[in-house]
Amino acid sequence: MNNTSDALALRATASVFDAQRGKLPVPTDPHRSPDSVAVARQISELGKLITDLGDEVLFRTADQDREVHTARVITSFAAAVGPAGEAASALGAVAHQLSFLDQTEHLRDQPDARNAREAATRVIDDALGMANTALRAAVDSLHAASATVSPPSVRLHAAHSRSTTAAPAAAPPPAGAPAAAPPDRLTRSR
Secondary structure (H helix, E strand, O other), rough: HHHHHHHHHHHHHHHHHHHHHHOOOOOOOOOOOOHHHHHHHHHHHHHHHHHHHHHHHHHHHHHOOOOHHHHHHHHHHHHHHHHHHHHHHHHHHHHHHHHHHHHHHHHHHHHHHHHHHHHHHHHHHHHHHHHHHHHHHHOOOOOOOOHHHOOHHHHHHHHHOOOHHHHOOOOOOOOOOOOOOOOOOOOOOO
């Protein structure tokens, strides 16, 4: 594979991680509160993501015609397995606590059960925070790897370096030279 396609693959995988992050439940949001089915589905999706990461590593490792940058790409995909696993593990803890809350719903008014249920809620909050942190780390790492594999194009770099304030001032015409004709059209910078 070439630099561009590898960079695109890294960015696409970062987008998948970011989408998983966007699906995380938010305990304080009634529309995104933790739901056992949604959490289980997300654990399954993270498992598929881990499989996809393994396939990316395997595909590039088995390739006999590796390019110079391939080792960096392999390392980046392999490194993303850790955060995906951490997020899945954290969501496993969320699923466990949600199951406990469901099983103890009928005991919610008893003092001992109330304390245990409050502790379960704190565990859920902490686990969701860990999942969010792990997924964010993977997104940042994959984007950084993408930039090192295929840095911005020369054209993009040139566009960023241009500035209308840095344009040299026009030199005055030499004495006695005819004045320049007015331009036919306006010139705009991008």
